[in-house]
Amino acid sequence: MSVQALVIEGGRLIDPANGIDGVRHLLLRDGVVELASEGPIVPPPGARVIAAAGKWVLPGFIDLHVHLREPGQEGKETIATGCRSAVAGGFTSIVAMPNTVPPIDTGLLVKFVAERGREAKLCRVYPSGAITRGQKGEQLTDMAELRDAGCVCLTDDGRPVMSSALMRRALQWALPLGLPLMVHEEDMELSAGGWMNEGPVAARLGLLPIPASAEVAMVARDLVLAEDTGGRVHFAHVSCAASVRLIRDAKRRGLRVTAEAAPHHFTLTDEAVEGWNTHARMNPPLRAREDVEALCEGLADGTIDAIATDHAPHSVADKACEFDCSANGIVGLETALPLTLELVHAGRLSVRRAVELLTVGPARVLGLPGGELSAGRPADVTIVDPNEEWTIDASRFYSKGRNSPFDGRRVKGRVQVTVVGGRVVFENGDVKENG
Amino acid sequence: MSAGRHLLQIRGLDRADVESFLELAEAHKRAHLEGRTLQPLRRRVVANLFFEDSTRTRSSFEIAARSLGADVLNWTARGSSMAKGETLLDTVRNIDAMGPSVMVIRHSSSGAAALVSRHVRASVVNAGDGTHEHPSQALLDAFTLREKLGTLEGKRVVIVGDILHSRVARSNAHCLRLLGAQVVLCGPLTMMPRGIEALGAEVAHDLDALLPDADAVMMLRIQLERQQAGLFPSPREYARLYGLNAHRAARLQKHAVILHPGPMNRGVEIANDVADGLQSAILDQVQNGVFVRRAILERCAA
Numbered sequence: 001m002s003v004q005a006l007v008i009e010g011g012r013l014i015d016p017a018n019g020i021d022g023v024r025h026l027l028l029r030d031g032v033v034e035l036a037s038e039g040p041i042v043p044p045p046g047a048r049v050i051a052a053a054g055k056w057v058l059p060g061f062i063d064l065h066v067h068l069r070e071p072g073q074e075g076k077e078t079i080a081t082g083c084r085s086a087v088a089g090g091f092t093s094i095v096a097m098p099n100t101v102p103p104i105d106t107g108l109l110v111k112f113v114a115e116r117g118r119e120a121k122l123c124r125v126y127p128s129g130a131i132t133r134g135q136k137g138e139q140l141t142d143m144a145e146l147r148d149a150g151c152v153c154l155t156d157d158g159r160p161v162m163s164s165a166l167m168r169r170a171l172q173w174a175l176p177l178g179l180p181l182m183v184h185e186e187d188m189e190l191s192a193g194g195w196m197n198e199g200p201v202a203a204r205l206g207l208l209p210i211p212a213s214a215e216v217a218m219v220a221r222d223l224v225l226a227e228d229t230g231g232r233v234h235f236a237h238v239s240c241a242a243s244v245r246l247i248r249d250a251k252r253r254g255l256r257v258t259a260e261a262a263p264h265h266f267t268l269t270d271e272a273v274e275g276w277n278t279h280a281r282m283n284p285p286l287r288a289r290e291d292v293e294a295l296c297e298g299l300a301d302g303t304i305d306a307i308a309t310d311h312a313p314h315s316v317a318d319k320a321c322e323f324d325c326s327a328n329g330i331v332g333l334e335t336a337l338p339l340t341l342e343l344v345h346a347g348r349l350s351v352r353r354a355v356e357l358l359t360v361g362p363a364r365v366l367g368l369p370g371g372e373l374s375a376g377r378p379a380d381v382t383i384v385d386p387n388e389e390w391t392i393d394a395s396r397f398y399s400k401g402r403n404s405p406f407d408g409r410r411v412k413g414r415v416q417v418t419v420v421g422g423r424v425v426f427e428n429g430d431v432k433e434n435g
Numbered sequence: 436m437s438a439g440r441h442l443l444q445i446r447g448l449d450r451a452d453v454e455s456f457l458e459l460a461e462a463h464k465r466a467h468l469e470g471r472t473l474q475p476l477r478r479r480v481v482a483n484l485f486f487e488d489s490t491r492t493r494s495s496f497e498i499a500a501r502s503l504g505a506d507v508l509n510w511t512a513r514g515s516s517m518a519k520g521e522t523l524l525d526t527v528r529n530i531d532a533m534g535p536s537v538m539v540i541r542h543s544s545s546g547a548a549a550l551v552s553r554h555v556r557a558s559v560v561n562a563g564d565g566t567h568e569h570p571s572q573a574l575l576d577a578f579t580l581r582e583k584l585g586t587l588e589g590k591r592v593v594i595v596g597d598i599l600h601s602r603v604a605r606s607n608a609h610c611l612r613l614l615g616a617q618v619v620l621c622g623p624l625t626m627m628p629r630g631i632e633a634l635g636a637e638v639a640h641d642l643d644a645l646l647p648d649a650d651a652v653m654m655l656r657i658q659l660e661r662q663q664a665g666l667f668p669s670p671r672e673y674a675r676l677y678g679l680n681a682h683r684a685a686r687l688q689k690h691a692v693i694l695h696p697g698p699m700n701r702g703v704e705i706a707n708d709v710a711d712g713l714q715s716a717i718l719d720q721v722q723n724g725v726f727v728r729r730a731i732l733e734r735c736a737a
Contacts, residue, residue, distance in 0.1 A: 193664075195545075200630030204446070206545040206567025206605055209628060276546030322523060322544035324565070 003422045005029040007043045011052030011383065015059060016356040017372035026057060028379035028422040036373055048424075052383055055416060056351075059359040059373050060092025060123075060380030063333065064182070064260055064366065065157070065236060065308035068094075068125075070116060071109075072101025077313040077400045079113065082333075083122040085311070085399035087426040089333040090358075090415035092380035093124040093370055094311075098135070099158040105130040105141045107149035114150045121433075122425050123418075124380075126152045126368065131170050131181060137162050140170055147177050152366050155182035157236055158283075160218055162188055167222065171231025180232040180258075180366060183222055185243070186284065190214035195324050197270040197285040205276060207323065210285050216242040223250045226257055234365055235259040237310050239284040241294030248303040258365045259298070260308035263339035264330055264405065266295040272405050278319040278326035279405040282312070296348045299357060306362035309336045313401025331401040335392055337384065338411035345412060379422035388414040398431060440558040442731055443549050444568040445609035446634075453613050456574050457581065459730035460723070467726065474504030475733050482508040482535040482557070484527065486517065486542040491697055491721065492562050492571070496539045499728035505736075508535065523547065524554055531555040536736040540564070558735040566600045572696055573606035575727040577614055579720050580651055583692045588615035593645045594636075595677055596655030596704055597626040597666070603655060603696045608634045619645055622655075622677065625666045642677055646686040653694040654679050654704045670703045680706040684714065692716050 006028040013024035013036060020036070027035040027044075035041065043049050063086065069077040077085075079096070086094050096113050098104030104113060110127045117125025129146035133139045135156045143154060154174055160183065161167040174181055191214040196202050198209030219235060223246060226233040235247060238259050247259050264282060269289050272280035280286055298304040312329025319326050340358060343349040349357075363371025370380045394407035418426035425432050445453070466473055481500035485493050493509070500507045510530065512518065517526055527538065531554075538557045540548045545565030552559040563569040577587065584590055592611050598604045598620050608618045608631075618636040620627070632638055639645055646652070657673055667673040674680070679693065684706075687693075693705075693715045701707050710717060 198629050200633035203628040203631040204605075204633060206565055206602060208566065208599070276549060317522070320524060322542070322550060323546050324544045 003031065005044045005047035006379070006419065006422055006424070007041050007047050007049045008052050008057055008381065008383065009049055011055045011057035013057045013373065014352060014355045015373045016352050017360040018374050021352060024057070026373065026381070028381065028419065031421040032379050033373050033375055033377045035375060050383070050417060056384040056386055058355050058382045058384060059371050060382050060418065060420065061090045061337070061358040062093040062362040062368060062371055063091045063309050063311065063336070064095045064306055064362045065262070066094040066096055066311045066333065067099065067313070067329070068096045069100060069313065071112065075315055079116040079125065080120040081398065081400050082311070083117065083120040083125065084431045085331070085333040085397060086123045087418040087420065087431060088398045088415065089335070090337050090382035090384065090418055091123060091333055092382065092418060092420045093126065093368055095126045095128055095152060095366065097157045098128050098130045098155065103130045103135045104128070105133050105135070107142070107145040110146055110149035110151045122431070123420050128153045128155050128182065130154065131156045131161055132166065135159055137166065140166070140173055143174055143177055143179060147179055151179070152368065153180045153182050153234065155184065155236065157182060157184045160184055160186045160188060164221060164225070168225050168229060171225055171229040171233070175229065175231045180234045182234045182236050184236050185215045185218035185222065187214045187217050190217065196273050196281070197287050199270060199288055201270045201273055205273065207273070212240040212242060212287065212291070215240050215284055216246065219243045219246050223255065223257065227255055233257045237262045237265065237284055237308070238295070238298070238304065239265045239287050239291060241291045244294045244298040244303055248298065251303060258305040259303065260306040260362070260365070261295050261299060261304045262308060262310045263332065263336050266292055266299065267339050267342065268405060276323040277405065278321070278323055279330060279403055281323060281326050281328055282330060283328040296343060299343070300349055300353060305365050307336060307340055307357040308362065309333055311399070313399045314403045316402060319403050329403070331394070331397055331399045331404045334397050334399065335404060335406050337415055338392070338413050339406070341386070341413040342411070379419060381419040382415060383417040384413060385416050386413050388412070390414055440735055441552045441560070442570050442735055443552060443559065443561045445570045445573050445606045445613070446568070448613065450613045453574070453577065453610060456727070456730050456734065457578050459734060460574070460578055460727040463729040464723070464726040472502070476500065476536070476736055477504035479505045479736055480508060480535040481505045481537045481539065481732060482510060482530055484510045484530065484538055484540045486512045486523070486540070486547070487563070489541050489563070492541060495721070495724045496562060496728050499725050500732055503729055503732055505732070523551070527551045527555055531557055537732055560731055560735055563602055565602065567602050568606040569602040570606050571724070571728055571731055572603050573610035574731070575720055575724040576607055576653065576694060577610050578723045578727050579694065579716050580692060582719070582723070583716055584650055584690070587611060590616045590650040591619065591648055592616050592651045592653065593619045593621055593649045594653045594655065595621045595642055595679070597657055597661065598622045598631060599626045599628045600658065601655050605634065607653065608636045612636070621645055623667060643683065643686070646683060647688070649687060649691055651692040651694060652679065652687070653696070656696065656698060657700060657704050659700065674703050678704055678706065679709050681708050684709045684712065687714065694720055696720070
């Protein structure tokens with residue numbers, strides 16, 4: 001059954017890849033963008049018209065870093081509930097992290113994730129696969145098999161590849177396959193025993209510290225290995241000022257590396273951990289003010305290519321416990337847009353750059369379709385009301401997770417409509433199941 | 436008084452709060468010396484919940500509670516429902532349902548007492564949470580120092596050792612400062628948490644330079660297993676730099692007081708002759724601990 005054609009009328013179309021920022025009318029048909037026009041569009045027979053005057057019409061958001069928890073931890077999230085959360089947050093494409101139970105380290109498992117994603121019929125789900133078998137950091141996975149099964153990048157996310165020799169060989173094996181390696185940078189010996197960022201807050205709360213050098217030393221190592229091998233490295237959830245500096249310098253020297261930052265890392269400092277707040281526990285941990293500043297600069301100047309949520313849903317019991325027993329991470333998909341817009345409202349980021357970081361930026365990191373709205377591109381669109389003020393309410397998340405340090409935060413700017421492949425999958429607060 | 440019904444940490448208390456605990460402790464000590472017994476907690480239950488092993492602190496709270504007339508429940512993690520996988524919150528909610536007035540909690544996780552306090556009706560007394568605070572220890576240290584020095588106003592107290600892992604150091608830094616003392620935290624960089632200056636203490640690494648001006652030195656227990664993690668090269672090397680031996684103690688002023696929260700590693704952070712010497716107030720600390728804990732239990736049960 002073909003999808004009803006859709007005309008989105010009179011919105012402010014912001015399409016950074018094509019240098020467009022102005023009022024346009026958009027025609028979506030047969031799953032692709034047919035036309036973005038300055039003049040009015042006569043709706044084809046049977047088409048639905050969405051009036052978007054005063055709204056922003058954007059390429060659908062792309063999240064490179066999502067933990068969907070299936071298979072194995074369906075109590076925290078399933079691929080279906082994660083997809084609901086995604087479209088509610090304006091995301092039309094998400095990359096599923098492979099640290100499930102078992103980890104995604106065979107072609108069969110990659111196909112399972114892709115199939116469950118298709119069954120959810122909401123957004124596009126791109127599987128990633130592990131760099132090492134079982135994410136144990138000991139033996140490489142069958143990377144060509146993973147790629148041929150549909151995996152878009154390789155990562156042991158949640159863990160680093162501690163062995164430099166193995167990392168070097170992983171880069172060499174993956175290079176001719178065209179698969180980027182997404183790296184979680186943490187020297188496990190430097191971070192061992194630590195619970196939060198090193199500094200006055202950790203000292204005061206009596207939480208053993210994780211030094212910034214645990215991340216920075218591994219970023220430095222992998223820049224060296226990327227240069228050495230010519231391999232493609234993407235730095236996941238960069239959190240430290242010194243990491244941003246190293247990546248900026250490497251890019252200036254022409255290295256083909258990319259990086260992402262998570263909204264919680266550019267919004268909150270480690271002060272959020274006050275009171276042993278388990279909702280502020282993540283890995284990498286929330287950092288100091290100067291790190292937050294450096295991330296904002298990196299987002300603005302292109303050092304950081306993408307905003308990625310590191311969506312990490314957990315059950316209530318995983319967080320209602322002692323700080324050192326609690327799980328890492330927060331629900332990210334449904335709060336990414338307003339937190340990104342906080343930087344726009346504060347004058348730290350242009351609207352165009354903010355949109356770029358959520359759309360064509362991540363698309364280019366992994367060479368994914370979408371991220372722009374020229375004719376022939378996928379009809380993935382996110383319509384945003386930039387002026388709506390609202391209060392984040394974790395109890396109303398579409399995710400199974402309720403773990404958010406942003407619960408109760410007053411924000412401005414909200415996703416109104418999400419369109420995937422020309423089909424409305426989210427509208428005015430409601431996910432349209434199997435529409 | 437800004438302190439609530441719980442005693443979770445010294446941080447956040449004001450000087451009047453601390454003074455009122457110390458004054459009440461003095462009243463208990465006087466009553467004890469005069470042979471009077473005050474039993475304000477008759478027919479009340481004090482639950483001692485020790486999720487981490489402790490002899491001194493648990494015994495001290497138990498004696499304090501009994502001398503106030505309370506019934507004492509002594510609960511330890513070993514062989515309990517916790518050992519069967521029950522969560523901390525489930526355990527304390529169950530004990531809370533039995534109706535104790537006060538829960539005294541020792542736990543290996545920083546923030547554990549604060550977490551419990553948000554989920555129970557009983558008043559919660561933190562008897563040491565991870566590497567965060569140990570407020571009753573700080574109060575008994577302040578009580579002992581005031582006895583010996585008259586006042587803490589303007590006095591210089593040097594706390595020596597593994598500051599990184601020390602809840603005693605954190606509580607003392609807050610408490611002594613509230614009472615007008617200057618606090619110096621002294622130890623190797625490997626055991627000094629970055630940013631600890633924000634507690635309002637000086638940070639130093641050369642113990643010898645600090646001794647002549649100190650009015651009190653508090654030697655912290657060094658956990659010998661930390662050698663494996665590389666926090667210090669050997670007990671011998673540690674003692675060479677940070678151990679209080681007779682030679683070092685001779686550089687102290689005559690009135691200076693030597694404290695140790697126990698248990699001691701004799702010959703490592705403190706030498707035998709110093710621990711047992713005239714300037715040592717280590718057993719006074721233990722004795723005063725009972726009076727201070729009586730004051731804490733009485734105040735928190737009120």
